[in-house]
Amino acid sequence: MSDPAPPRAEPAIRVSGVAKTYPSRSGPVEAVAGVSFTVAEGEFVSILGPSGCGKSTLMLMVAGLEAPSRGSLALAGRPVEGPQTRVGLMFQDATLLPWKSVRDNVLFPLRMSGRPMAGATERAGALLALAGLSGFADKRPRELSGGMRQRVALCRALIADPAILLMDEPFSALDAITRDEMVLALGEIVARERKTTLFITHAIREAVFLSDRILVMGRRPATVVAEVAVPFPRPRDPAIEADPAFNALCLDLKDAIHRAMRGPAAAAA
Ligand SMILES: Nc1ncnc2c1ncn2[C@@H]1O[C@H](COP(=O)(O)OP(=O)(O)OP(=O)(O)O)[C@@H](O)[C@H]1O
Ligand SMILES: [Mg+2]
Incomplete structure (x- = not known):
């Protein structure tokens, strides 16, 4: 067999x-009609x-x-x-929270989902470094250029390691x-x-x-x-x-x- x-x-x-x-x-x-x-x-x-x-x-x-x-x-x-x-989400606008630091914006999805934060600050730091934003973790979004803000949004989309x-x-x-x-x-x-x-x-x-x-x-x-x-x-x-x-x-x-x-x-x- x-x-x-x-x-x-x-x-x-x-x-x-x-x-x-x-x-x-x-x-x-009717915005979407029968998509598969x-x-x-x-x-x-x-x-x-x-x-x-x-x-x-x-x-x-x-x-x-x-x-x-x-x-x-x-x-x-x-x-x-x-x-x-x-899922990790990213939109046309960075949609960052203006009163939070860059680091806290990146960490936001983890805080929202109540997932363990151990090592999260290090991971946020590593992602920011990858995105060329070392040294900006404590800045507010308004202190960044549009391109930098969008890179923060990319780090935020990746922080929870979504598949x-x-x-x-x-x-x-x-x-x-x-x-x-x-x-x-x-x-x-x-x-x-x-x-x-x-x-x-x-x-x-x-x-x-x-x-x-x-x-x-x-x-x-x-x-x-x-x-x-x-x-x-x-x-x-x-x-x-x-x-x-x-x-x-x-x-x-x-x-x-x-x-x-x-x-x-x-x-x-
Ligand atoms: N919340 C909503 N309420 C009512 N109509 C909506 C809503 N969101 C989108 N629409 C309508 O649905 C259609 C599709 O919009 P959608 O934003 O999905 O298009 P899109 O392909 O993403 O456009 P673009 O390339 O300009 O971003 C449009 O006619 C829009 O006006
Ligand atoms: Mg659209």
């Missing part, structure tokens, strides 16, 4: 037939799509901060039924040079620590540089209209941007996004 098949591991993120309709004064707004995808453990998946198509709504549902109107979500097989403490990172346009407010540095640092951290990452961006090259797979969403209400695999091993060297295969992928994606913006029929063509 042959051995039974090994149990199949649940994906780190499973989104099944998820839809979201917001109530509004002018009637219901999975992200494997350790995989880096980006979502690209036109403004207002429902990407942030989708991410809030994965984090358990918004409930879906239809469908279901699960992290490592466990249903998402409320705010998830197992899953959810990032909603985390670098879009940064200048081009700081942004390149942050993208490189993120690519190295997530590859080294095998984080599962769901990353929302408008920047095609950033998505191709970081991702194993890219999902393109169409106009609101959002559905996934295209999926592109990025075959290069991670972490990647910035020199890869000169590779013709890298640039061909960027062009394919640009095309897919333009089709998505014209509507679902064009995207499917």
